[in-house]
Amino acid sequence: MHKRPKIVILGAGYGGMMTATRLQKANAHHDAEITLVNKHNYHYQTTWLHEPAAGTLHHDRTRMRIDSVIDTKKIHFIKDAVSEIKTDEQKVILEGGELEYDYLVIGLGSEPETFGIPGVEEHAFAIRSVNSVRHIREHIEYKFASYNSQEEKHDEDLTFIVAGAGFTGIEFVGELSKRVPELCEEYDIDRDKVKIYSVEAAPTALPGFDDELVNYAMNLLESRGVEFLINTPIKEVKEDGVLLNNGEEIKASTVVWTTGVRGNAVIEKSGFEAMRGRIKVEKDLRAPGFDNIFVIGDCALIINEEINRPYPPTAQIAIQQSYTCSNNIKALIAGKEKLEEFTPDIKGTVASLGGKEAIGLVGSTKLYGHSASAMKKVIDNRYLFLLGGMPLVLKKGKLNFF
Amino acid sequence: MHKRPKIVILGAGYGGMMTATRLQKANAHHDAEITLVNKHNYHYQTTWLHEPAAGTLHHDRTRMRIDSVIDTKKIHFIKDAVSEIKTDEQKVILEGGELEYDYLVIGLGSEPETFGIPGVEEHAFAIRSVNSVRHIREHIEYKFASYNSQEEKHDEDLTFIVAGAGFTGIEFVGELSKRVPELCEEYDIDRDKVKIYSVEAAPTALPGFDDELVNYAMNLLESRGVEFLINTPIKEVKEDGVLLNNGEEIKASTVVWTTGVRGNAVIEKSGFEAMRGRIKVEKDLRAPGFDNIFVIGDCALIINEEINRPYPPTAQIAIQQSYTCSNNIKALIAGKEKLEEFTPDIKGTVASLGGKEAIGLVGSTKLYGHSASAMKKVIDNRYLFLLGGMPLVLKKGKLNFF
Structure with a gap:
C-alpha cells in the first residue's frame, strides 16, 4: 500500500x-x-463582522466551532x-x-491595508476578526459608559470616525447609526452630542458602485446623522483623532479603519x-x-x-x-x-445599511430598502447552507426576514 | 391668607x-x-449598585424616574x-x-472615603452612582474584550482589586465572582487567567460582623476564586495597580475602592x-x-x-x-x-454574595445561603413598597426568589 x-x-x-x-x-x-x-478553533463570517463591531448582532452568531462543521475524524484539525x-x-x-x-x-x-499612513496600526481599529470586533464594540460602549462620569467632558469620546466608505465602511456606518440611539438611551446621552463621520479619499462613497444606489445609501445614512467627508484623504491617525490632508483635524477617540x-x-x-x-x-x-x-x-x-x-x-x-x-x-x-x-460568476452585490435597509445590484437589477435587506439575508443563509446544510442555517442563519 | x-x-x-x-x-x-x-431626574437604590457595577443586573433596574414616584403637581422637582x-x-x-x-x-x-491614600481619586473606581457603576461594568467588560486582541498580553487587565472588604466590597466581590465565568465564556478567556483580590486593612473581612457568617462568606467566595488579602493596608493606588504597606505591588488595571x-x-x-x-x-x-x-x-x-x-x-x-x-x-x-x-430600630443586616447566596443577621438569627438571599430580596422589595406601593414592587422589585 x-x-x-x-x-x-x-x-x-x-x-x-x-x-x-x-x-x-x-x-x-x-x-x-x-x-x-x-x-482559532472556530470559523467566522468575515462579511458579517460589521454587525458585532457595532453591537447590533452578537459575535457568537457570526462564528461556529470548526468541529461542529468538519468531521475531525475525517479531517485533522490543528489550532x-x-x-x-x-x-x-x-x-x-x-x-x-x-x-x-x-x-x-x-x-x-x-x-x-494602511497605505503606509502613519498611526493606523497604533491608533485605529480594524474590522477583521471576532477578537477585533468585540474589542471595537466594547470600546464604543465604554466611551458612552464613561462619558457621564467625566467631570470635564471629553466630547471626542462621542465622535466616531470611519475611515473608508467602501463596502465594509458603509456597512459598519449603517450598523453604528442604528446602534447609537440605543447607546444614547442606555447611557443617558443626548443624541446630538454624538458624531459619526464617514471619511473617504475617493470622490464618492462606494466607488465603482451604481450612482443611484450610492445616493440612496448616503441619503439614508445622513438622515441617521452620519456626516460624509468625501474626497477627503487622511494624512495621519493620531491618538486623539485624525489629521486630514487639507490640514484640518477631527478629534475622536475612536477611528475604525476600513480602506480595504x-x-x-x-x-x-x-x-x-x-x-x-x-x-x-x-x-x-x-x-x-x-x-x-x-x-x-x-x-x-x-x-x-x-x-x-x-x-x-x-x-x-x-x-x-x-x-x-x-x-x-x-x-x-x-x-x-x-x-x-x-x-x-458574480451573481450580485448587496450592502446592508443597518436595520432593514440595504442596497444591492443583482445582475442589472437594483434593489433598495427591505427587498435588498431580505436578499442580503438570502445570500448569508445560502452560504451557511453550502457549508453545513439546513441544520447550520437554522442554528446560525438570519431568519428574521420581515 | x-x-x-x-x-x-x-x-x-x-x-x-x-x-x-x-x-x-x-x-x-x-x-x-x-x-x-x-x-438627576431619577432616584436610584444605592444598596443595589454592586450588582450593575459587576454587570449582573441592569442599572435601569436600580433606578426610577422621580416623577414616576412623586406627584410633581404636589411637590416641585428641580433637577x-x-x-x-x-x-x-x-x-x-x-x-x-x-x-x-x-x-x-x-x-x-x-x-x-479615601483616608487620604494617594491615587484613589485618580486611579480607582467607586460604587456610588448609576453613572459610576455602568462605567465600572463597561470598564471590566472592555478589559476582557480587548485582551485577545493584544499582541503582548497585559495580564494585569484580568486582575481586579477590590479595596475594602466591608459590606459593599464583599457584595461587589460576590457579584463579580459570579460574573467572571460569564465574561470568560463571552470573550474566550481562560478562567485561570483572571484574578480577583479582596484587600482589607482590618484583621478580618466584614469587621464587626458575626465570625461564623464571615467565615461562611469567605469560604464561599474563595471557592469562586477570590483571593483575600486581609490585614493588608494599601499605601497607594497607582495607574497600574496598588502598592501595599508591606512594600509589595499588585498589578491590576481595575481597582474598585469600597473602604467606606x-x-x-x-x-x-x-x-x-x-x-x-x-x-x-x-x-x-x-x-x-x-x-x-x-x-x-x-x-x-x-x-x-x-x-x-x-x-x-x-x-x-x-x-x-x-x-x-x-x-x-x-x-x-x-x-x-x-x-x-x-x-x-436595627432589624437586621443581610449581605448578598452573588447568585442565590447571602449571609445575614436578623435579630440574633443567623441566615445563610438561599434563605439569606431570599431575605435580602424581601428587604429590597419592602423599601419599594414603602416608596411606591405594590405597583413599584412589581415594576422594579426582585421577584425571582427561587
Whole structure:
C-alpha cells in the first residue's frame, strides 16, 4: 500500500472551510490525509463582522466551532497560527510546530491595508476578526459608559470616525447609526452630542458602485446623522483623532479603519511573488511555478479581463474558488493532468445599511430598502447552507426576514 | 391668607425620597410649598449598585424616574446639583440658580472615603452612582474584550482589586465572582487567567460582623476564586495597580475602592460643624443651632449609645429617619413645639454574595445561603413598597426568589 498524500489547508475562512467541506463530502480522506490549520478553533463570517463591531448582532452568531462543521475524524484539525511556508522543503512552519504537505491550499485571508499612513496600526481599529470586533464594540460602549462620569467632558469620546466608505465602511456606518440611539438611551446621552463621520479619499462613497444606489445609501445614512467627508484623504491617525490632508483635524477617540485589504503577510514572508500580499494565480488556481500549491480567497489575485483590473476579493469568489480548488486536488490525486479553470460568476452585490435597509445590484437589477435587506439575508443563509446544510442555517442563519 | 412656608429637600436618595413621599401622602403640600432638588431626574437604590457595577443586573433596574414616584403637581422637582447652603440667608445655591427655604432637609448622601491614600481619586473606581457603576461594568467588560486582541498580553487587565472588604466590597466581590465565568465564556478567556483580590486593612473581612457568617462568606467566595488579602493596608493606588504597606505591588488595571463613605462635601463647604462630612444631629434630627434644618441619611451622625460609636450609615436608618423628619416638619408647620425623637430600630443586616447566596443577621438569627438571599430580596422589595406601593414592587422589585 502506497503512502497517502498529505493535503494541508491553511486558514478556515470562506475558502479554506469550504474546500475542507467539499473534500470531506467527496470522501477525499480515503485517498489522502487532510489537515486543516486555523488560528482559532472556530470559523467566522468575515462579511458579517460589521454587525458585532457595532453591537447590533452578537459575535457568537457570526462564528461556529470548526468541529461542529468538519468531521475531525475525517479531517485533522490543528489550532495554530502559520508563520511561514517553506516551499523548497514542502513544509509549513506553525508557531507551535511544523507540517509536511504534498498538496497545499493557502486560504490565509487578508490584512487591513494602511497605505503606509502613519498611526493606523497604533491608533485605529480594524474590522477583521471576532477578537477585533468585540474589542471595537466594547470600546464604543465604554466611551458612552464613561462619558457621564467625566467631570470635564471629553466630547471626542462621542465622535466616531470611519475611515473608508467602501463596502465594509458603509456597512459598519449603517450598523453604528442604528446602534447609537440605543447607546444614547442606555447611557443617558443626548443624541446630538454624538458624531459619526464617514471619511473617504475617493470622490464618492462606494466607488465603482451604481450612482443611484450610492445616493440612496448616503441619503439614508445622513438622515441617521452620519456626516460624509468625501474626497477627503487622511494624512495621519493620531491618538486623539485624525489629521486630514487639507490640514484640518477631527478629534475622536475612536477611528475604525476600513480602506480595504491586502493579502496575508505570510505570503511575502514565504517568498512568493505577490502584489500587496496577493499571488496572481494561474487559471487552475495554482501559484505560478508550483504544481502542488493552490491559493484561494483574499490571497489570490484574479484579473477581470473585461476591465483589466483585479476582482475585489469577496466571500463569493472565495466560495466559488473552493469548488475549483477541491476538484483540482482530487484530480491531481487521481493522477489526472487536466485541471479545471476558474471563472468567477458574480451573481450580485448587496450592502446592508443597518436595520432593514440595504442596497444591492443583482445582475442589472437594483434593489433598495427591505427587498435588498431580505436578499442580503438570502445570500448569508445560502452560504451557511453550502457549508453545513439546513441544520447550520437554522442554528446560525438570519431568519428574521420581515 | 398668610404665605405658605417653603420646604426644600436636598437629595433624592433613600432619606430625601422617602421624606418627600411621606409629606405628599400627608397632604403637606396644602400647607407648604415643597421642593425636591436632585442632581438627576431619577432616584436610584444605592444598596443595589454592586450588582450593575459587576454587570449582573441592569442599572435601569436600580433606578426610577422621580416623577414616576412623586406627584410633581404636589411637590416641585428641580433637577440641579447643590453647591452650597447659605444658612444665614436661608438659601440654597444650586449650580443653575438658587432657592429660598423656611425648612430645609439635607439628604445629600455620601462620598467615598479615601483616608487620604494617594491615587484613589485618580486611579480607582467607586460604587456610588448609576453613572459610576455602568462605567465600572463597561470598564471590566472592555478589559476582557480587548485582551485577545493584544499582541503582548497585559495580564494585569484580568486582575481586579477590590479595596475594602466591608459590606459593599464583599457584595461587589460576590457579584463579580459570579460574573467572571460569564465574561470568560463571552470573550474566550481562560478562567485561570483572571484574578480577583479582596484587600482589607482590618484583621478580618466584614469587621464587626458575626465570625461564623464571615467565615461562611469567605469560604464561599474563595471557592469562586477570590483571593483575600486581609490585614493588608494599601499605601497607594497607582495607574497600574496598588502598592501595599508591606512594600509589595499588585498589578491590576481595575481597582474598585469600597473602604467606606463620608458625608457630602457640601456640608463642610456650607460651614456646618461636621465629622468627615457628617453632622452630629440632635435627637429630633435637626442640625445643632438650627431650628429649621433637618439632616438625614449619610450626612447625619447618630451615636449608638450602647457602644458609644456612630451607627454606620445605612438605607435602613435613612428610611426610618424620613418618618421622624417628615413628622417633625409637619409639627413645626402646625405650630407645635414638641418634636419626635429618633431612635434607630436595627432589624437586621443581610449581605448578598452573588447568585442565590447571602449571609445575614436578623435579630440574633443567623441566615445563610438561599434563605439569606431570599431575605435580602424581601428587604429590597419592602423599601419599594414603602416608596411606591405594590405597583413599584412589581415594576422594579426582585421577584425571582427561587
